[in-house]
Amino acid sequence: MITIYIYILDTLADWELGYVTSELNSGRFFKKDAQRISLKTVSCSKEPIRTMGGLTIVPDCLIDDMVVNETSVLLLPGANTWSDPKHGTIIKKVSEFLSVGALVGAICGATAALANVGLLDKRPHTSNGEGFLEMVSPCYKGQSFYMDDSSVADNNLITAGSTGGLLWAKQIIEHLGVFQSDTLEAWYNYFSNGKPEHFFALMQTLPSNNEN
Secondary structure, eight states: EEEEEOOOOTOOHHHHHHHHHHHHHHHOOOOTTTTOOOEEEESSSOOOOOOOTTEEOOOSGGGOOOOOOHHHHHHEOTTTTTHHHHHHHHOOOOHHHTTTTTTEEETTTTHHHHTTHHHHTTTTBBBBSSSHHHOOTOOOOOOBBBOOSEEETTTTTTEEEETHHHHHHHHHHHHHSSSSSSHHHHHHHHHOOOOOOHHHHHHHHSGGGGOO
């Protein structure tokens, strides 16, 4: 089983997680032999958080409850509160995840938190446009590794800007291998442009439609 930990914090940017969490939780487009997924929200306390969209989320577990191994995943959403020192504990966990080969996904403001501790200095990555990380992360030294794309996958680290949630989701799903490749491509194409031919192509790739 793959355990996906989603770090939650006040002002969490709801839309950035929407594509990836809905597909991984529902499993509606999973291939037949896909590993089972367990999603858990995690935070630095048991206090409920309030998202940017006004939703209240109660964390499932605390940082100390996390199990870090190669089948663990850590997703870090954007938020306006990443500069709060209390989030330093989860950022320390990022190094543990990366060192054992576990997947880490960081989007928008979370990339600034990684940049602050040097985790983006020597790895291909992206964020909210060139100059953003220099502006919000004085310690950032990864300019030569910055890529001007909406989402960038570098082995087990996937970073994205605030508008890159769809491609970020695609790269995370691809890394986990829970979709057939043609399903993932059709899914991405459909949600990118909404053309009906991609929806029908997506339906045709699903396991139930491939049975004789």
